[in-house]
Amino acid sequence: IKRRDYTPAEFTEGILEGNITILSQAVTLVESAKHEHQQMAQEIIERCLPYAGKSVRIGITGVPGAGKSTSIDSFGMHLIKEGRKLAVLAIDPSSERSKGSILGDKTRMEALSREKNAFIRPSPSAGSLGGVARKTRETIVLCEAAGFDTVFVETVGVGQSETAVHSMVDFFLLIQLAGTGDELQGIKRGIMEMADGIIINKADGDNVDKARLAASQFKNALHLFPPAESGWFPKVLTYSGYYNIGIKQIWDMVAEYVRFTKDNGYFDFKRNEQAKYWMYESINETLKDSFYNNKAVTAILSQTENQVLSNEISSFVAAKRMIDTYLANLSGK
Numbered sequence: 001i002k003r004r005d006y007t008p009a010e011f012t013e014g015i016l017e018g019n020i021t022i023l024s025q026a027v028t029l030v031e032s033a034k035h036e037h038q039q040m041a042q043e044i045i046e047r048c049l050p051y052a053g054k055s056v057r058i059g060i061t062g063v064p065g066a067g068k069s070t071s072i073d074s075f076g077m078h079l080i081k082e083g084r085k086l087a088v089l090a091i092d093p094s095s096e097r098s099k100g101s102i103l104g105d106k107t108r109m110e111a112l113s114r115e116k117n118a119f120i121r122p123s124p125s126a127g128s129l130g131g132v133a134r135k136t137r138e139t140i141v142l143c144e145a146a147g148f149d150t151v152f153v154e155t156v157g158v159g160q161s162e163t164a165v166h167s168m169v170d171f172f173l174l175i176q177l178a179g180t181g182d183e184l185q186g187i188k189r190g191i192m193e194m195a196d197g198i199i200i201n202k203a204d205g206d207n208v209d210k211a212r213l214a215a216s217q218f219k220n221a222l223h224l225f226p227p228a229e230s231g232w233f234p235k236v237l238t239y240s241g242y243y244n245i246g247i248k249q250i251w252d253m254v255a256e257y258v259r260f261t262k263d264n265g266y267f268d269f270k271r272n273e274q275a276k277y278w279m280y281e282s283i284n285e286t287l288k289d290s291f292y293n294n295k296a297v298t299a300i301l302s303q304t305e306n307q308v309l310s311n312e313i314s315s316f317v318a319a320k321r322m323i324d325t326y327l328a329n330l331s332g333k
């Protein structure tokens with residue numbers, strides 16, 4: 001039977017059984033811009049919610065070339081061998097422009113993509129960063145309901161997408177490379193401050209000493225930051241994603257963090273804060289969609305914009321006129 005023949009209840013049943021084909025189709029509904037798909041998706045999410053929340057969610061970031069795909073492949077294989085089920089999701093801000101996301105692409109994770117206990121899904125590619133992030137946030141719920149106990153959310157270390165990822169994960173992992181002694185240059189302070197673990201990749205061959213040096217520089221720099229709310233002091237480790245060196249230590253660190261924050265209550269506190277954040281994000285996104293899809297609004301939007309451009313009216317007057325038009329149309333006046 002085809003996707004359109006499933007009811008939300010049947011979708012949910014398939015997801016709870018761990019049926020990957022049905023899970024993928026449900027994620028496609030989550031990502032769809034069509035109104036009826038969104039309605040279906042929201043109903044499926046609601047039904048799945050009671051079964052969600054039990055995974056450990058890990059954000060992974062690093063600049064292109066840092067070794068994210070190589071690392072995720074070996075991290076993932078390590079976790080699969082421990083008997084875990086892993087979902088790899090992504091938030092790629094550039095996909096908005098190129099309309100084709102690379103992050104999360106299966107072909108980048110060769111070993112993992114052959115594993116039945118791994119679910120790899122590229123970044124949703126349409127809409128604003130907020131919209132893309134919300135879809136990934138919702139996909140986490142479906143993956144958890146399908147029995148995935150570990151979720152990776154990958155992003156490129158270049159900007160605002162880190163904040164979005166940080167708002168949906170329990171542990172934030174920053175992949176770095178050792179360079180020429182100027183390791184700390186060009187790393188945005190905000191990104192470092194979000195990290196619960198900094199891992200220096202490519203610590204292999206001639207690069208081992210440089211990686212260790214970089215690690216001690218990061219450790220020193222972290223001491224300059226105010227203590228994290230979690231009470232956890234971020235760890236710095238070196239490893240090689242390609243040669244599979246130091247992978248176990250990274251997952252021991254994540255496990256230690258989870259134990260530590262579950263004991264001191266921060267784990268649940270942060271999940272609650274995130275739930276609150278996503279409530280407001282959803283409100284904002286929904287209002288925006290409703291506004292820009294409103295017929296009365298779209299009928300006069302470009303004309304109003306032109307009036308602003310030709311200095312006929314100020315931007316504030318224009319904005320007020322648009323909002324008034326929207327509100328009047330909503331109340332049917």
Ligand code: GDP
Nearest residue numbers: 063064065066067068069070202240241242243
């Ligand atoms: P991404 O852009 O962050 O996903 O990075 P990739 O995983 O595609 O890796 C970029 C390049 O670095 C590739 O040529 C990899 O083979 C190489 N690479 C990744 N991890 C390691 C590592 O641990 N050691 C070494 N020597 N090279 C690596």
